[in-house]
Amino acid sequence: MTDTQKSTRPVNVTSKTSVSVLFAGDSGDGMQLTGTQFANTVAVYGTELNTFPNFPSEIRAPAGTIAGVSGFQLQFSSKPVYTPGARFDVMVAMNSAALKANLKNLHRGGIIIAGSEGFDVKNLKLAGYPEGANPLEDGSLENYIVFPVPVLQLTREALKESGLSSKEIDRCRNMFVLGLLYWLYSLPLESTIETLHSKFQKNIQMADANISAMKAGYFFGDETELFANLGRFDISPHKQHGIYRRVTGNEACAIALTAASKKAGLELFLGSYPITPATEILSTLAKKKKYGVKTYQAEDEIAGIVSSIGAAYGGALAATNTSGPGLALKTEALGLAVILELPLVVINVQRGGPSTGLPTKPEQSDLFMAMYGRHGEAPLPVIAARSPVDCFYTTYEAARIAVEHMTPVICLTDGYLALSSEPWEVESSDNLVEIKPRFQPARKPEDPPYLPYKRDERQVRSWAIPGTKGLEHRIGGLEKQHETGNVSHDPINHELMTRLRADKIAQIAESIPLQTVDNGPLKGDLLVLGWGSSYGAIKTAVEQALENGYSVAHAHLRYLNPFPKNLQELFGNYKQILIPEINNGQLIHIIRDTFMIAPEGFTKIQGIPFDEMEILNKITDLIKEL
């Protein structure tokens, strides 16, 4: 297929550093597949990459309407990228609803490739345009570079000899668009051809038709006069030599749990109940049976976590995954896991709340619930992932803390990380830290009695699992007597046990790394303190602010409870601290309360990630005030 690389006619090729593209269309237009294929191609090509799908919460929203618009956004670049791009440079709009829904996020001067059949009278009406108005014709898009392409007609033309039904031919239209984009960005077709061959292994006719449609799109770019002025673009590869894979945050969580179980020599048990946007962790692990993974789709959220507690008592690496409403249902059982002092990983993929809220949209609004959302004194470790790949390392760390400190751990991600993807250089198993369960060995009759709540110097109790002779013991939700674990209502004992449980969590600070500054000076005017998925936007904004000559640094928290030991010292090195959050201000409360300082908050509660420009503007304003 290298012939497609060569243009038949000289077209100007412009080098660019980064491009953000949105593929948008109706749910039935196949934009997720198109975006995924494009992402795979640029990943293999070796550019930096970050992707994010955006689809409606309705499975089959009415065709042609704004509610039915499905999008796939990606940014690829010859330098590291941390977001799919808050705004895009290029938009593929397969219909008028897709254009209307997304135009506000297209850069001024950006490129629109419009599937012109999606702008007929019917589609315009469904998208809610006034009668007679057509953005492709009425001049309303004069600030953009618009290319109307009769995608459907050209696909039908290309596939008229294919022998497929007209319905099947029409379904190939997304491949035409994909081919056109490959031409526009000087990308090879091989990766998609391979995928199509393997996807349609049993239907060669279908594979050939899709490939033909893609090539037709590619050659259309070449042959049409449409792009003569624009020319083609080239984004040069950046990735170092190596083996890579592309993962979403949810996949990374699933891989991490499996890896942690292997490394710890434990069996993985996931008790779970489907909930958007956390379900892919369950479905990914359900396919990992060859690694011995056991998944249990319970009847509800409560049974999901409680079955995991049962498995943890049995000696498994036990986990459960959920999103906000599910975490609310699990809170009583979390208290049980706290008092039982059993290892348990709880992955909470945050979404907009309260209640059903915005199920498909991200929000960082479960931090308070993770920190405080239990009755009684029930502290537990809370950590948060910053990127899709970091979901692996954070989840793995959650498993290590849970097993080595005998405690439930909440690992926070969100709907943005869950579905976003980026390339990940394949990790070597040797680089993963050891996870050492503290199993209590069998006891001989002459040995002293087993004390289930006897603690080591870190206040951690031992793990005595059924089947071990001489360690038979009973634990439960009633307050435990110090060391023996027998039921105790003694007031002094309750205070002691409450303090011991809290001290155990506080001592985890001894085994976690000190907080580092991600970017910027170690002393300066402003520290931007972030947590979770806002990493990419903050990183990009701070990079820009530094280029603009401001004294600003970025630190990003993984450990939210306990905090790294050096945070106070770190804060002292800056005149002011800015805490951006996708919520109504939660980390800022905790920081204020813990360190008695007055940071500046910056919040956004729209179910969408920060735009790096918003943060950059805030940084600029704040530093000017200092």
Added chain:
Amino acid sequence: MTDNDTIMTAQPLLTARDYASDQEPKWCPGCGDHSVLQQLKSVLPELGVAPENIACISGIGCSSRLPYYLATYGVHGIHGRALPMATGLKVARPELSIWVGTGDGDALSIGGNHFIHTLRRNPDLNVLLFNNEIYGLTKGQYSPTSKIGLRTVTSPSGVIDNPFNTAALTIGAGGTFFARAFDRDGKFLRSILKRAALHKGTSLVEIYQNCPIFNNAAFEAYATPEDKANNTIYVEQGMPLVFGKEKNRGIVLDGFTPIVVDLDKEGFSSSDLWIHDEADINKASILARFADSDSLPRPFGVFYAEDRITYEDALTAQISDAQKNGVATLEELLKGENSYEIK
């Protein structure tokens, strides 16, 4: 080989004392729970399972204190959630013998959802449902098995909720084993506990258990030898349904309707009677409904037993199948199936 043969050939190496923990039961004097604990401790040694391979899981309520009094592994969990905890443990550790102690409030009210779903999945658990038709630990509120009209602190004018029929619920939910026993009939209770232990799958044993404080004499109709003879029927596999002090009353099926007949007066012989068949789900369903009728004796014994694959065996089989070419390694996991090389 029948179940009884299995039990007799098992060599009891330990005694009831070896299964008793050092904790004194804190149930009220006269509570039926003492009897259930006693029978369970005496049965466990006969099953040939060492204490370290047994776990007792419970929820919340008087009956859910059961694990504390057994010298086995045990978890006293949270209200209503004994069954999911036991299921998780069983899935993780299929080789363990797992007993669940629960009550009518724990299993059928707050844990009702888990109850039906556990039964349909059929993990190999022995579930002892202590039914006293009242909330004991919270001091006497009506439960989902309380009879209509029962006056309690929360139903001062009498209960108006129709009660659950535990047997019908179990069979309706796809349970593979249902038996009913009585705290006062220790010998019979032991035989039922053994049957439950030997059934592979979720064995649901409803134990009528008297709460002397908040619902005393709820089962008085079956208590005295005279009443027991007249008001109960002990079903046995392959045997006709007869009852009465003189064993002169029986049950015949008129279509789907069970009718009490007098063997002495009405010209029926035992060959006309309903022959009990644990494998017959239709008959078990009719038997389950006896409790809804005042004119029929209350059945005790194993109503229904079905041989069906357990949840953990089905899952283990899937995992074995996925691993038929070997257990996948950590390196394979990290590399994934769609990795690519950048040269």
